[in-house]
Amino acid sequence: MTQRKLLVVILAAGKGTRMHSNLPKVLHPLAGRPMIQYLINTVEGIDPERVVVIVGPEMEDVTRAVAPHRTLVQSRRLGTGHAVAVARELLHEFNGEILLLCGDVPLLPRTALTRMLSAMRAADLQTCLVVLGFYPNDPAGYGRLITASDGSLRAIVEHQDATPSQGAMGLCNSGAMVIRSEYLFHLLDAVGNNNASGEYYLTDIVAVARHSGLRCSYVEVESESVELFGINTQRDLARAEAFMQEHLRGAMLDSGVTLVDPLTVHCCFDTKIGRNVIIHPYVVFGSGVTIGDNVEIQSFCHLEQSTVSAGVRIGPYARLRPGATINANVHIGNFVEIKSSVVETGAKVNHLSYIGDGRVGAGANIGAGTIFCNYNGHVKAFTDVGAGAFIGSNSALVAPVKIGDNAIIGAGSVITKNVAANALAVARCLQKERPGWASLRHLHHERGTGKAAQKRRTK
Numbered sequence: 349m350t351q352r353k354l355l356v357v358i359l360a361a362g363k364g365t366r367m368h369s370n371l372p373k374v375l376h377p378l379a380g381r382p383m384i385q386y387l388i389n390t391v392e393g394i395d396p397e398r399v400v401v402i403v404g405p406e407m408e409d410v411t412r413a414v415a416p417h418r419t420l421v422q423s424r425r426l427g428t429g430h431a432v433a434v435a436r437e438l439l440h441e442f443n444g445e446i447l448l449l450c451g452d453v454p455l456l457p458r459t460a461l462t463r464m465l466s467a468m469r470a471a472d473l474q475t476c477l478v479v480l481g482f483y484p485n486d487p488a489g490y491g492r493l494i495t496a497s498d499g500s501l502r503a504i505v506e507h508q509d510a511t512p513s514q515g516a517m518g519l520c521n522s523g524a525m526v527i528r529s530e531y532l533f534h535l536l537d538a539v540g541n542n543n544a545s546g547e548y549y550l551t552d553i554v555a556v557a558r559h560s561g562l563r564c565s566y567v568e569v570e571s572e573s574v575e576l577f578g579i580n581t582q583r584d585l586a587r588a589e590a591f592m593q594e595h596l597r598g599a600m601l602d603s604g605v606t607l608v609d610p611l612t613v614h615c616c617f618d619t620k621i622g623r624n625v626i627i628h629p630y631v632v633f634g635s636g637v638t639i640g641d642n643v644e645i646q647s648f649c650h651l652e653q654s655t656v657s658a659g660v661r662i663g664p665y666a667r668l669r670p671g672a673t674i675n676a677n678v679h680i681g682n683f684v685e686i687k688s689s690v691v692e693t694g695a696k697v698n699h700l701s702y703i704g705d706g707r708v709g710a711g712a713n714i715g716a717g718t719i720f721c722n723y724n725g726h727v728k729a730f731t732d733v734g735a736g737a738f739i740g741s742n743s744a745l746v747a748p749v750k751i752g753d754n755a756i757i758g759a760g761s762v763i764t765k766n767v768a769a770n771a772l773a774v775a776r777c778l779q780k781e782r783p784g785w786a787s788l789r790h791l792h793h794e795r796g797t798g799k800a801a802q803k804r805r806t807k
Contacts, residue, residue: 353444354396354465355529359431359550360384360414360451361404361422366581372410374451376585379592380616380635382413383454383579390458391449394465400438401451402431427547429539432532442529445469448550450523455575455588456480460567461524467567468526476531476562479504479554480524482569482576489580490520491551493566501564504551508544519568521551522576531562592617600627622658631663636670654686657693675710689720692735704728705747709735715759717742734769 364373374384384401391399399417403410404425411419422434432448439446445468447461460480468478479501481493492514494503504521505514527535535553538560543549554564569576574591577584596615597607605621607613609629619633622641631645634652639645643656646663653670656662659677666680671688674680678691681698689703692710697703699716705728706720718739720731729747733739737751740759751757752769761775 352469353442354394354447355439355442355444356391356394356396356399356447356449357432357435357439358384358387358391358399358401358414358449358451359428360410361402361407361425361431362452363404363425364452364580367585368582372404372407373579374454375409375413376579378454378585378588378617379596380618383588384410384413384451386454387449387451387456388414388417390456390461391447393458394461396447397444400435402434427541427545428550429536429548429552432550433536433548436533439529440533444529446527446529446532448525448527450578452578452580453523453576454579455591456522456524457569457575460522460569460576463567463569464524464526467565468528471565472563474561474563475565476535476557477525477527477554477564479564479566480522480569480576481519481566482522483518484520484577487515487518487520490577492517493519493521495519495566499565501554501566502558503555506543506545506549506551519566522569523578525550527553531557535560628664637668640676704731706731706733706745708733709737709753711735712737712739714739715741715743719744721746 360374362373367373367376375382378386388399401414401417401419402422403419404422420434420438422431445465449456464478464480479493484490489507491504491506492510493501494505494514496502535556538556539548539552541548557564574588579585579588593615596619597610597613600621601607601610604623606626608627612629613627614632616633616635616637618635619637621639624642625639626644628645628647630648632650636653637651638655640656640658642658643660648665649663651668654668654672656674657676660674662680663682665682667685669685669687672686673690675691675693677694679696679698680686683700684697685702687704689706691697691708694711695708697708697714701714701716701718702720704720705722708714712733712735721744722728722731731745731747732750734751734753734755736754738756740757740761742760743757744762745751746762746764749763750766752767752771754770755767756772757763757767758772758774761773763773763775767773
């Protein structure tokens with residue numbers, strides 16, 4: 349049998365009222381990535397001819413998140429059936445199978461979708477659609493799949509419309525459905541809104557199809573319920589995040605990464621970590637982090653949009669911000685913040701320093717309390733510290749400035765001009781000393797606290 353064309357429609361117009369957030373529901377992040385991008389990535393893997401996303405008004409951020417796939421706007425939110433009808437003009441000439449998915453069910457496994465499509469392609473022509481069903485741990489809120497004795501699907505009843513006996517059924521609707529294109533709009537046109545929500549439910553097309561003499565089917569998948577459940581509240585989002593974190597940490601452990609206390613490490617969807625890496629408790633990886641081999645990251649470090657090469661030691665309490673590039677065998681110590689800077693091979697920034705918009709040359713040593721003064725209130729400028737340079741403690745390097753190779757900056761200096769290679773630069777007030785001044789001060793203080801002083805104060 350020749351495989352028919354496939355088109356995917358993702359419903360993503362919901363405002364997510366129960367999230368209590370101004371952010372569109374499908375843009376809430378899971379492991380640092382908008383949830384809808386997981387679903388987009390999954391459906392791209394089944395090679396559809398086209399992916400179309402239905403969005404609501406003023407949801408340009410969603411349009412950007414799903415690009416280059418096309419979006420259509422559901423101007424009035426009248427239910428899932430109405431959302432699919434928005435694509436009528438685009439779909440009416442399409443001949444093949446249409447996979448309908450919900451954008452708030454982001455973790456659908458690709459294997460589940462391929463099982464649905466296989467069941468659809470193996471069915472006779474009287475089978476118009478196949479629904480994906482599952483048994484969640486808690487079925488509250490899910491539509492129930494009402495099945496017939498012959499194994500077919502009779503109806504989908506939404507949770508709020510279910511009778512007590514229907515609500516007691518455990519087989520639930522995942523929100524995923526594949527339908528033959530020639531039946532879709534014929535069935536949608538017969539769907540009404542006589543229900544508790546006053547909306548046009550896409551799921552009602554099952555009952556309509558049965559009344560028309562067509563057969564509906566379902567595929568039951570055994571999968572962790574988190575992969576198939578919808579995210580409608582912040583609690584749901586937190587549960588899905590916990591699932592993702594467990595998955596990502598498990599992948600790290602399986603690859604040989606040592607997590608001293610796995611539950612305290614927060615990962616991102618794109619975190620890349622090499623071999624023989626040790627990660628101590630309470631480390632957070634934001635997006636865009638790559639860690640090389642033989643790296644040790646101590647507790648309470650935060651990294652994002654950064655690259656760390658082999659043999660580096662970081663922390664504790666270090667922060668690598670976007671644009672930080674740490675070359676091999678570098679030491680980044682406690683309370684050090686690095687942003688948009690390169691720290692070259694073998695350099696050390698061990699204590700209480702800010703390195704922003706600059707370069708630290710190979711083998712250089714940055715003393716405690718050093719600040720790259722990169723911003724003057726209007727523009728940011730570059731600080732260049734040469735190879736082998738030594739920056740004394742509590743120094744401020746006011747950008748733009750260049751410190752030459754092997755130069756030495758005296759502790760406590762404020763450097764505003766370039767320093768030549770191999771030079772010593774000290775920029776602080778000349779130390780002055782007054783012999784005996786401290787003793788006189790102490791004596792004055794003692795006299796000031798005597799009886800005469802007390803009398804003066806009471807006059």
